[in-house]
Amino acid sequence: xxxxxxxxxxxxxxxxxxxxxxxxxxxxxxxxxxxxxxxxxxxxxxxxxxxxxxxxxxxxxxxxxxxxxxxxxxxxxxxxxxxxxxxxxxxxxxxxxxxxxxxxxxxxxxxxxxxxxxxxxxxxxxxxxxxxxxxxxxxxxxxxxxxxxxxxxxxxxxxxxxxxxxxxxx
Numbered sequence: 057x058x059x060x061x062x063x064x065x066x067x068x069x070x071x072x073x074x075x076x077x078x079x080x081x082x083x084x085x086x087x088x089x090x091x092x093x094x095x096x097x098x099x100x101x102x103x104x105x106x107x108x109x110x111x112x113x114x115x116x117x118x119x120x121x122x123x124x125x126x127x128x129x130x131x132x133x134x135x136x137x138x139x140x141x142x143x144x145x146x147x148x149x150x151x152x153x154x155x156x157x158x159x160x161x162x163x164x165x166x167x168x169x170x171x172x173x174x175x176x177x178x179x180x181x182x183x184x185x186x187x188x189x190x191x192x193x194x195x196x197x198x199x200x201x202x203x204x205x206x207x208x209x210x211x212x213x214x215x216x217x218x219x220x221x222x223x224x225x226x
Contacts, residue, residue: 057098057135057138057139059101060094060095060097060098060101061094061098061139061142061143063090063094063097064087064090064094064143064146067086067087067090068150070086071086071087071150072150074086075150075151080208081208081223082223083207084209084214084217085217085221087143087207088209088214088215088217088218089217089218089221091140091218092219094139094143095136095139095140098135098136098139099136102132102135102136105122105128105132106125106128106129106132109122109128127180127184130184130185133188134184134187137188137191137192137196138191138196140196140200141195141196141197141199141200142199143203144200144202144203145199145202145203146203147203147206147207148199148203148206151206156195156202159194159195159198159199160195163190163191163193163194166190166193167186167187167190167191170185170186170187170189170190171187171190174189
């Protein structure tokens, strides 16, 4: 996640400056393009880990192995959702506001509740599913919505900017 997120991490100062200068469309296009690179990099890296992670560990001679493939794939799907919404949260932070305090508290409490109950009922899979369910209940969609509302492009224009890297057509 951290490696894939570098596409945006190195641009947050520039994105913040563009926002403070009122150059919101330029900021949105840059964000969209870098978000696309982040997501594509993460999916590529996760795929590499799933396909060659255990063979590389065996080649190294360690007895440690990764999670079973279905669990690992599920975990990477959860992380894909998480890296996406975290980037929109960071975009909202460029507005110099912290709108996620209540969301974070309630999501954390809900995650604890779900983790205890689902792990008790379903074991390992319950532990994997609980964070995804807790975050999907509120924080993941709210964070994306809040970040999206802080920029001027429509969803179609943002997608077009992500793909082409060019300013949105009006």
